[in-house]
Amino acid sequence: MKSVLSLLSVLLLSAGAILIPSTSGAQERGPVTNLPLPRFVSMKASEANIRRGPSLTHRIDWVFKRKDAPLEITAEHGHWRRVRDRDGAGGWVHYSLLSGVRTxxxxxxxxxxxxxxxxxxxxxxxxxxxxxxxxxxxxxxxxxxxxxxxxxxxxxxxxxxxxxxxxxx
Structure with a gap:
C-alpha cells in the first residue's frame, strides 16, 4: 500500500498537482521551491487576498490585513502558496505578497x-x-x-x- 501511495505521489507531482504535506517523519519539500513544507513566512504586504484556489479566477474568501504577520505555508502550486494563520484560517495567496523574514x-x-x-x-x-x-x-x-x-x-x-x-x- 505504501509503494502505491508513493507512486501516486510521483504521478501527481509530474502532472503538476498540488503537494500536500504528509504526516510521516521525513519533511516534505515543495514542488516549486524545494523548500520544506510546512514552513513559516511573513506577510510582506499590508493586505492580501486569500483565495479558494491557486489562481486569480478563484473566489476571494477573505483578506489578511496585518503586515509582518507570520503565516505557515502548507502547499505550493506555481506562483501560489497555500497559507494558514495561527487560528487555522487560510487559503491561497500569491507568493509576491509573502516574505522570508521570520516573525x-x-x-x-x-x-x-x-x-x-x-x-x-x-x-x-x-x-x-x-x-x-x-x-x-x-x-x-x-x-x-x-x-x-x-x-x-x-x-x-x-x-x-x-x-x-x-x-x-
Whole structure:
C-alpha cells in the first residue's frame, strides 16, 4: 500500500498537482521551491487576498490585513502558496505578497522579554498578547525577538510562528 501511495505521489507531482504535506517523519519539500513544507513566512504586504484556489479566477474568501504577520505555508502550486494563520484560517495567496523574514505572534499576555535565555534573568520589556515580533535567532527552547525597539529572549512555547524543533542562527 505504501509503494502505491508513493507512486501516486510521483504521478501527481509530474502532472503538476498540488503537494500536500504528509504526516510521516521525513519533511516534505515543495514542488516549486524545494523548500520544506510546512514552513513559516511573513506577510510582506499590508493586505492580501486569500483565495479558494491557486489562481486569480478563484473566489476571494477573505483578506489578511496585518503586515509582518507570520503565516505557515502548507502547499505550493506555481506562483501560489497555500497559507494558514495561527487560528487555522487560510487559503491561497500569491507568493509576491509573502516574505522570508521570520516573525512570530505573542501567544501569552504580558510575555516577559528577558535579557538572556533563562527564566531568572532581567526583564527587558513585556509584550502584549498578539504583538508581532521579529525573530533574530532560536535555540531549542528559546527565541531571541525584537519588537517596539526592544530585544530579548522568550520561550518558544509562548509564541506562534516557529516549529518546536526548529533552530535558527
Amino acid at each position: 512570530v505572534i505573542v501567544e501569552k499576555d504580558m510575555l516577559d522579554l528577558l535579557a538572556r535565555p533563562q527564566p531568572d534573568t532581567m526583564v527587558i520589556a513585556r509584550l502584549e498578547l498578539g504583538v508581532i515580533a521579529r525573530i533574530s535567532s532560536c535555540q531549542r527552547d528559546w527565541c531571541e525577538l525584537s519588537a517596539g525597539g526592544y530585544e530579548g529572549w522568550a520561550p518558544k512555547t509562548d509564541i506562534w510562528g516557529i516549529r518546536a524543533d526548529e533552530i535558527l542562527d
